[in-house]
Amino acid sequence: MSPSSTIRPNSGSIIGARIPMVDSVDKVTGAGKYADDLALPGMLVGKILHSPHAHARIRSIDSSAAERLPGVFAAATGREAPVKYGILPVGHDETIFALDKARYIGDNVAGVAAESEAIADQALRLIRVDYEILPGYFDPEESMLAEENLIHEDRPHNIEKDYHHHFGDVEAGFAAADYIRNDRFECAEVTHAALEPHSTLARFDADGALTVWSSTQVPYYLMKTLAATLQIPESKVRVIKPLVGGGFGGKSEVIPLELAAAVLARKAGRPVKITYSREEVFYAHRGRPRQIVELKTGVTREGKLTAVEARIVQDGGAFCGYGVVTILYSGQLLNAMYDIPSVKFDGYRVLTNKPACGAMRGHGTVNTRFAFEQQLNMIAAVLGIDPVEIRRRNLLQAPCTTVNGLRVLSYGLPECIDKVAEQSKWKEKYGKQRFGKGIGIAGSHYVSGAANPIIRAQIPHTTVNLSIDASGTVTVFTGASEIGQGSDTMQVQIVAGELGIPVERVKIVAADTARTPIDLGSYSSRVTFMAGNAALDAARNARQLVLAAAAKKSATPIDGLTFDEAVRLAISPNETLTATGTYSPPASAQGGKFKGAGVGPSPAYSYSAQVAEVTVDTETGEVHVDRITAAHDCGKAINPVNVEGQVIGSVWMGLGQAVQEEMVWEGGRLMNPGLLEYRSASTLESPPIDPIIVESMDPEGPFGAKEAGEGSLAATIPAVAHAIYDAVGVWINTLPITPEKVLKALEEKKKT
């Protein structure tokens, strides 16, 4: 009998329990500290000078007058820290402040640190910049044709990266099709608009050690980037993540203010805090790019998919950021949803003179999924197949590996489809309601973390340490970043559940690079699967260690002990027992060997199916979303309240993209850099959303769990678009679906 089996297994009641988030009291009392809530003695206010031009050569910068202003402690320009950086090793194209060129309105040109905000503002006005204005590129399809005045000299035609994939035999697939459709879809640019504006506080100690408190989803990458750009050893850099007021991907790469605060703190010799204004948050962006999808799909008479061909162009903005990953996801995750025997993908990530796009909830998949699901619904309408049925005819036979090498083990999509169809009374409603009322369906999926890390280092993706004292108190040390999604609570539940102790006895120390082990960050929905598995591994190892120690100290054979009984035997009052756990994805989940194969593979995929119900006002074109029913396969819900919260939040954010939100550009100028102008929905525009949890019990997930935070977003958009078709008979292929577009489509329909 193995040692661990002699501890009584826990009842498992904490796994799946609806407990409040472990930091909820801090949040409801206002006691919890976010980055901008922090202050240090002698702290200065940092401010950044942004370029007023979308594309301009910087002939010279003179910050001497600003530096002379009383109350100013430092001014910094590009020369201060010219090391290039970027979140991807293939995309190191940014510097803290612009060196030679400003590449978008809002680009960071210089920074100051001063005693007060007013003095800092005044100092910015004293910085003289001599610009030579260059022609700008604002449309990706035009930018791709550029021959001169390139945004980055080493990117011909302003193409950041292009990929050309061909899996299976697409020609044969289309030849076998009875029906082929070609459609063009356009999705407007959207942004995270987390309620907390980015904020960073940086302090240099006398010995040259840097401590940074920042609103980040990626403390580990931030630590590495600070060390690289400021040219100090990683051992001298400590990044602490306080509470984060929402991320959604917008804080998942290094944001310029994080580096600027550190540069200014070093120069000023005092702590410096920079907090973005809301307008600066919009220009910092890193959101979902505008995307054009030309999609060709072939099916048999029965609606069975035979081939898919997609040409995708993304408007990436002025820097790479996560762009290479975004364009790859947009193609790679055409797969792993349905059974598609052949897929061709041509993807272009294009540079323009606008703020860089990046990762946003559902990274890379959302716009492609809208196009695909919308076209599938169009096909179903033409062939006279029920849209629920056409999906059932194209299901994967999991476990399986897709044509592009994605391994799918757990697959709850069929159950998601069944559940939403049943709960929404699909059969009684589809095509059967009065003109103006409609119902629509769509599906989506997402990775539970990337199987291949951004940094190709041979380290586990997550390490979690536990320390156990004689009182039986367990402290979890984890690098995983709580950003409001429940990361801390999930790990506490997993450790408590595995050890069979109350959650109150589990403390957590998280996301402090000096005290917690490496975790790659809160992005690509990796935390539950990866940090959860590491926490589970740590708890299992702790149990073994406790038991082995107890056996050593006990005179009589031990069997059937609870964890507490074993702790009493094993750990004396002056001792602490520590255990560690790690997670690395298995080789079988890491995908194929072709160029770009690294993006898309995940140890597990979540699935979602959704039904949207709408009322369309045919006089005004206004779409009123009445209800969304969303089933999400999260493997196993460690905490159902938090899973439901994530699913509802994803659906709501998808709804925003479907009918309201859009970054409106005039050239390189954003016309709506405010929460009201951006039209972030209030309670009054937010419909009831009914979440349904589907538990497919992933064989490799912790207690069977997979991701819950992103996968539901993408299905909402095509489900709403489909409901609009059911209501009034028009397909809208451009996002957002505004009243103007609906009215125009209705008028055109009348003409024909």
Add this chain to the structure above:
Amino acid sequence: MKKELIRLHINGQVRVVEVEPNRILLDVLRQDLELTGSKRGCDDSSCGACTVLIDGEPQMSCLMLAVSYQDQEITTIEGVADGSALDPLQRGFAVEGGAQCGYCTPGMILTAKHLLARNPNPTDQELNEALSGNLCRCTGYVQILASVRKAIELMRDMRPLEVRPR
């Protein structure tokens, strides 16, 4: 700008603070009085994260000059709990998932507190209208509404039984 000494009545205490007359209440609360529970989410009164109660009425502290509110009672999120006993709204938000990232939570709770003080049994429409000035990007509001409903339930359970004269 010349500073002046002002007296603010906050959460049942008198706080004396030296500020310039152009300082907004939100900054004074956060920077001078270390009451950082009130949040800044925008710069144009669109988000409601800075909501405080002025004599029980929700107002956005980012729009208010601190010097102008010396005669009123100011309640911030730090003044909502009764000692270590959480307010039913705070319990509701914790239990029902009303606080994800937590950034809108203080403003939400204060706005809801004002609503329930006037109207202990709001309809869904009344609840939606009352909270419509407080933006959230995490929850889609569904669990926030459930949190307020939970608070109403808790308050009902806590209410002493009425003893009616015969």
